Amino acid sequence: MNQATDQSMLWTLSKPISNPQLNRGQLCGLLACLAGALCLPVSALAQDELGQPAPAPTKVADSGGASLEALLQRIDSLERKNKALDTQVADLKAIEGEKWLSEERAGQIRGVVEDVLADSESRASLRQDAMTAGWNDGFFLASPDGRFKLEVGGFIQPAFMLSSINPAEDDPTLDQLPNRYGFGSGGFNELIFKGHVFSPAIEFMVKTNFVFNQAVGIASNDPTNNVQSSQSGQLQLLDAWVRINFSDTWSMRFGQYRLPYAREQLVVDQYQMGVSRSIVSRNYGLWYSQGIELQFQGDDMRWRLSVDNGATDNVLGDFKVVGSEPLNSPWYSQQTNYSVNSRTEWKPFGAWEDFNSFTSPMGEQAGLLIGLAFHRQVTQPLDFYNTTDTTADLENSWNSVTVDGQWNFGGASFFASAYYNYIESNASYLATALSPPRAADLGSINAYGVTLQPAMYIDPKFEIFSRYEYANWTSSNATPLSGGPQDQSGPLSIVTVGLNWYIDGQDLKWTTDVGTTVGSPVGGSYVDTAAGWRGSGEGEMVFRSRLQLIF
Secondary structure, eight states, rough: OOOHHHHHHHHHSSSSSSSOOOOOOHHHHHHHHHHHHHHHHHHHHHHHHHHHOOOOSOOOHHHHHHHHHHHHHHHHHOOOOOOHHHHHHHHHHHHHHHHHHHHHHHHHHHHHHHHHHHHHOGGGGGGGOOEEESSSSSSSEEEEEEEOOOEEEEOOOHHHHHHOOOTTOTTTTOOSSEEEEEESSSSSOOOEEESSSSSSEEEEEEEEEEEEOOOOOOTTTTTOOEEEEOOOOEOOOOOOEEEEEEEEEEEEEEEEEEOOOOOHHHHHHGGSSSSSSSSSHHSSSSSSSEOOOOOOOSSSSSEEEEEEOOOOOOOOEEEESSSOOOOOOGGOOOEEEEEEEEEEEEEESSOGGGSSSSSSOOOOOEEEEEEEEEEEEOOOOHHHHHHGGGGGTOEEEEEEEEEEEEEESSEEEEEEEEEEEEEEOOOOOOOEEEEEEEEEEEEEEEEEEEEEOOOOOETTTEEEEEEEEEEEEEESGGGGTTGGOOOOOOOEEEEEEEEEEEEETTTEEEEEEEEOSSSSSSSSGBBBBGBBSBBBBSOEEEEEEEHHHHH
């Protein structure tokens, strides 16, 4: 073998083993070849120098042995590295397999959750807002698409009433019995139907009240018996209107509704503080009418404008100084030429819903609401009320203004209101069941009043409150009123204290209060027997206790 061949063989042997997977037999064969290759140069050298073949060597040179040992050590090192790499590859495969399994399980879990959510979407019974019937702060029926909804509810207010008076002996027309007491209704007993049709933007309400009263008349068989029959429990229509919401801020209402005037009248019956409203708000609060109302409600301001059939005339009680009673009256019997009513409210802080009632429970946010309203009405009473030539074809004008405010402290509240009425009563009249209408010209009338009502919680379920109310009126021509109950014009001054027990919030509430007159009688203009106040001399006292259940 020539020198080039030897060098090529040695370069080949010096290259690193590229395949670490050679077995032991292959390695032994390779070593034998390497040993033979190492011996070839020696034989060739001996033949060239002596001219004859050299004898075969008996052992490998020391240098060759050392190289072989290094080669074997390198092979062993490669085998160990190969095993280490095999172990790492196996570990990596296991890790990747667990990771893939985890991702697969997560995907399966996500799929199960999505299936459950999809099933809950399709089942109306699993979502309250998609339910077609049930209870959500009241019973309701609804269409699956949400276009139609009817809410049915109401409340009852059974009560015990006790009235103690000093009879006005100089006026035999008034009640002369010192003490009256019994069970009955301390307020309203209502059925309420409300909801929306075709869209949540078209709302409606129909509200009725079961009236506790007694028909009075002359019995044909006994002229001395003025009680003919009992008509308690008759339904009286209160609200009957449709509201169209043009946007989140603008809406229009059409029908029969409470005029946007006095806050004490606008707070619904079941959310009052005492057993009944103040006499001041009963006389000056305008009550119900039929008409059309435009409303704007923003974040901090609310404004309402009503064009209607006029307000309920209770300014002087039974004596109608204006002559309009629009509640449930047909259009052809309306006596008002025109009537305009407007109220503006400003809420610098708090939420609108916090002022749906007069109470401010513990933990509720603070809030302040200030309201200002005015009313203008011109009325011409019908001809059958004009019994004298002096009142024929004359008009009555009514101008009134009120300002009120409520401050909620979260555990306490304070409400105050003030009223002023100026009336040109050229054709007033008195109509009762026992006598024909009496007409009169009372000239100009000034009627005014105030109400103060603080309240405070002494426990999360118990609230104490008090109320002071004052009212009075004057007339430039009061002569036609002399000689009857209306001769007692006032002033009216009453203090009431009470306790509210919120057994289950407003839904189940027990209210007890006691009121007394202060330095004045209850004149004929302020008699409110439904609330317990009878016409009397000074020193009248009324005790009332009422349970309220809202359903």
